[in-house]
Amino acid sequence: MYKEQVQRRILTVLVILSLGFLSLEGWMTWMRNQSTQELVEYRQTFLQQNLSRMVTRLGTTLRSACSDYSLWTQMQDFSKKLDRHWAKVNIDTSLPEFGITHTWIVNPEYKTVYSFIVDSLPEFEQPLQKDTLKSVKGLNFYQGFYRYKQAIFELAACPLHSSDDYERLGEATGWLVLAQPVGEDYLEQIALLTDSKASIVFNNHLSPSSTINNPWNIRISLPFRGASGQPVAFLTATTHLEDLKKLYDASTQLIIVNGFSIICLLFLTYFLLQVWVLSPLKQLTNSLDKNTASELKTLLSRDDEYGRLASLVNDFFRQRDLLAAEIQKRGQVMDQLAQVNLQLFDNARLDELTQVANRRRFDEYLASAWNSAISTGNPIALLMIDLDFFKRYNDTLGHPEGDDCLALVADVFRNVVKSRHDLLARYGGEEFAAILPLTDEAGAKVLAGRIIDVLKQAEIPHPGSEFQVVTTSIGVAACSPIPHQNPEMLINMADKALYEAKRRGRNGVVAFSELPKTVDEDINQ
Ligand SMILES: Nc1nc2c(ncn2[C@@H]2O[C@H](COP(=O)(O)OP(=O)(O)OP(=O)(O)O)[C@@H](O)[C@H]2O)c(=O)[nH]1
Structure with a gap:
């Protein structure tokens, strides 16, 4: 089974591309956050610096204004005008590009307010006169006395205008409010003058703070310090970074849309590769796999x-x-x-006249059977079969008839020698031979006797023979050969036996073992 490498490689490339694009997205997000953070910090710093500058300038100017403060006028009007929101005064400054709102907050709990104002306030015993507190160096001041948590405060409020000394801060409108605690007796004096017992709950009090209460709303408070260096008021500025937030949200959207588009694009790429490349490739490999063109x-x-x-x-x-x-x-x-x-091979080893094995086949088979007998230790036997008085047959009946007779005799022999291992061969002329592997002399003699009998029963006429029918003499030899002995020995033994069979009157079987001992010695020599 082969591995689908192409598909795997395409998927790997797509996964690498996805990771690459996702890293890019991550990097973009990081850059966006970083630059947003830098912008926020920049604005914060800018705001802080600006506030510091304002506080310094306001302090200087107010100090100088308060030093000329000599007349208490419009007290009653001011008291009436004040509402409970007086303590939180908005100053719209010249930072429109940042949308900054400044808020002055007076904290009455700071006793140092008094120490700031005391240098510049007139004596309390000084009679208050109307219309004398209208303008001091371009600044209008109003004053009132109020009660807060059992304490009584004197409050000075300064409206801020664009035409005043802070014009460098831009359009500045609103109020600067300063406060100092005062005694009951002082209040009573004022009440007498104003014919009213004013009191107000300082419920809009805010604690000074300098926080970024959310990323898109920076609020900074700076203390407005009195002569002794203590904070007497706080200038609070807030800026709403809506423009930055919009930019941030837009870039977030862009990153999300980009990521989504990239993922869609990668899926589309994979789909197209699947349709255009992988699917036909699979068909091709399937066709080759199944070994058929039908695919x-x-x-x-x-x-x-x-x-x-x-x-x-x-x-x-x-x-x-x-x-x-x-x-x-x-x-x-x-x-x-x-x-x-x-x-052809068989023909080359077949006797044409008798259709039994010829001499060449006889030699080959005997050699092979002999070697096999040597290696297995089995016996092997050989019959030499020679027709009797065959010269006379030719002489009396003619040579062609002799040929026919040989063919007929071979048929008879073939019916007897028919074991799978045995081989019947024409040894030469009117002489036949039978190789009988796995057969000892006794067995061979039995077969030879049967040949004699069957031939006799065939009753092939032979006018020249004393038996009147064709007969044969058979020499039988058998042995269990050992290495270095050759098959010629067996042939010689069978020949000797055949000779003896002829000598004994023909039409009979003689085994080599029946011969006198001298013959045996001749053979072995
Ligand atoms: N027709 C014919 N005769 C053959 C053939 N081969 C050998 N002969 C004859 O067989 C005869 C063999 O004669 P001999 O060797 O004298 O032996 P015999 O006459 O059979 O006498 P014994 O073997 O002693 O019984 C010869 O006359 C050969 O010509 C053959 O292929 N065809």
Whole structure:
């Protein structure tokens, strides 16, 4: 089974691209956060610096204004005008691009307020006069006395205008409010003057703070210090970074849309690769796997590289089929040739007249059976079969009849010598031989006797023979050969026995073992 490497590689590339793009997205997000953070910090710093500058300038100017403060006028009007929101005064300064709002907050709990104002306030005993506190160096001041948590405060409020000394801060409108605790008696004096007992709950009090209460709303408070260096008021500025927030949200959206688009793009890429590359590739490999061109049908109609490839594979299959048919045909021819060869081989080892094995086949088979007997230790026997008075047969009946007789006798012998291991051969002329592997002398003698009997029963007429029918004499020899002995020995033994059978009157069987001892010695010499 092969591995689908192409698909795996494409997926790997797509995964790497995804990771790359996601890293890019991460980097973009980080950069966005970083630059936003820098902008926020920049604005914060700017705000802080600006506030510091304002506090310094306001302090200087107020100090100078308060030093000229000599008349208490419009007290009653001011008291009436004050509402409970007086303590929180908005100053719209010149930072429109940042949308900064400043808020002055007076903290009555700071006793130092008094120490700041005391240098510049007139004596309390000084009679208050109307319309004298209208303007001091371009600044209008109002004053009131109020009660807060059992304490009484004197409050000075300074409206801020764009035309005043803070014009460098831009359009500045609102109030600066300062406070100092005062005694009951002082209040009573004022009440007498104003004919009213004013009191107000300082409920809009805010604690000074310097926080960024959310990323898009910076609030900074700076202390407004009195002569002794203690904070007497706080200038609070807030800026709403809506523009930055919009930018931030837009970039977030962009990053999300980008990420989504990239993922969609990668999926689309994979889909297209699947359709254009992998699917036809699979068809091709399937076709080659299944070893058939049937899978190539749809590919063959294409006019691109896959169509060409499919056509080449198709050609390859066709040529392979042709080649296979050719190989099969040649195989058949080879089989036929082998059969002919076998036939030729057999023919070369067949006696034409009698259709039994010829002398060459006899020699080959005897050698092979002999070696096999040596290696297995089994016995092997040999019959030498010689027709009796055959010269006379030829002489009386003619040579052609002699041939027919030999063929007839061979048929008779073949019916007797028919064991799978035995071989009947024409040894030469009118002499036959039978090689009998795995047979000892006794067994061989039995078979030889049967040959004699069957031939006699065949009753082939032989006018020249004293038996009147064709008969044969058989010499039998058998042994269990050992290495270095050769089959000629067995032939000689059978020959000797045959000679003895002839000598004893023919038409009979003589075994080599029946011969006198001297013959045996001759053979072994
Ligand atoms: N027709 C024919 N005769 C053959 C053939 N081969 C050998 N002969 C004859 O067989 C005869 C053998 O004669 P001999 O060797 O004298 O032996 P015999 O006449 O059979 O006498 P004994 O063997 O002693 O019984 C010869 O006359 C050969 O010509 C053959 O193929 N065809």
